[in-house]
Amino acid sequence: QVQLVESGGGLVQAGGSLRLSCTISGRTVSSNAMGWFRQAPGKEREFVGQISRSGDTTVSDSVKSRFTISRDNAKNTVYLQMNMLKPEDTAVYYCARSYYNSNRTAPENYGYWGRGTQVTVSS
Numbered sequence: 147q148v149q150l151v152e153s154g155g156g157l158v159q160a161g162g163s164l165r166l167s168c169t170i171s172g173r174t175v176s177s178n179a180m181g182w183f184r185q186a187p188g189k190e191r192e193f194v195g196q197i198s199r200s201g202d203t204t205v206s207d208s209v210k211s212r213f214t215i216s217r218d219n220a221k222n223t224v225y226l227q228m229n230m231l232k233p234e235d236t237a238v239y240y241c242a243r244s245y246y247n248s249n250r251t252a253p254e255n256y257g258y259w260g261r262g263t264q265v266t267v268s269s
Contacts, residue, residue: 150168150169154167158265158266160268166228170223181196181244181256184239197224198248209228212231235265235267
């Protein structure tokens with residue numbers, strides 16, 4: 147059984163930082179691409195970034211230069227480091243395991259999802 151568990155969310159002031167973690171069980175974290183998405187109230191789920199099987203990363207334009215993705219294979223965990231947070235980053239953040247090796251931004255390309263962790267950025 148595949149499970150993804152996110153952690154690290156919370157309340158932070160604008161300009162602050164948070165690091166989200168996502169630990170996967172039942173699969174190896176590096177066997178497929180892993181992605182991060184977020185969903186704010188009343189909005190569609192939005193792609194944030196992904197790390198490919200080979201370790202290459204991509205992030206969306208809205209978070210470029212502020213967010214980075216990394217992976218610890220020994221811990222079977224993927225991370226989302228978020229710096230210079232803005233109030234518009236407030237959302238529930240989800241990690242997901244892709245059906246593919248790399249470069250998929252649409253949620254339908256991801257088959258397993260965590261339950262999400264809330265990130266709230268105050269102004």
